[in-house]
Amino acid sequence: MGRRSQEERDAITVETGYALVSACFVAAAGFLGVVSPALVLDLPVAVERVLGMIxxxxxxxxxTARLVHVLWRFPNRSGARELPSEPSPRPGRPGPGP
Incomplete structure (x- = not known):
């Protein structure tokens, strides 16, 4: 396993930061979506606790799902997908021309 370049390390750092920040937003939205009835309505304390736990x-x-989803899609070094440098000579059909 070779050493990574500075560009690769920076890309990994940015992708990890994006994954963490977006996962926090998704988690906060999920939490507020479940707990919001307790904030708006006058519910019994037991129901508020259950909503908080849920x-x-x-x-x-x-x-966890968002973090795994974002990091799983990040191309690793061995399986990096590169875009073709030239467009396909046969539009709508992948692969080399005739």
Whole structure:
């Protein structure tokens, strides 16, 4: 396994930061989506606690799912997909021409 260039390390850092920030937003949205009835309505304390626990579980699940989704799609070094340098000579048909 070779050493990574500075450009590759920077790309990994940016992608990790994006994954964390976007996962936090998704988790917060999930939590607020579940807990918002307790904030708006006058519910019993037991119901508010249950909504809080469910909201926390939804937030944790959403955070983990978003983090894994973003980082899984990030191309690794060995499997990096490169875009073709030239357009296909046969539009709508991938692969080399005749």
């Amino acid at each position: 909201g926390g579980a939804v937030a944790a699940l959403a955070f």
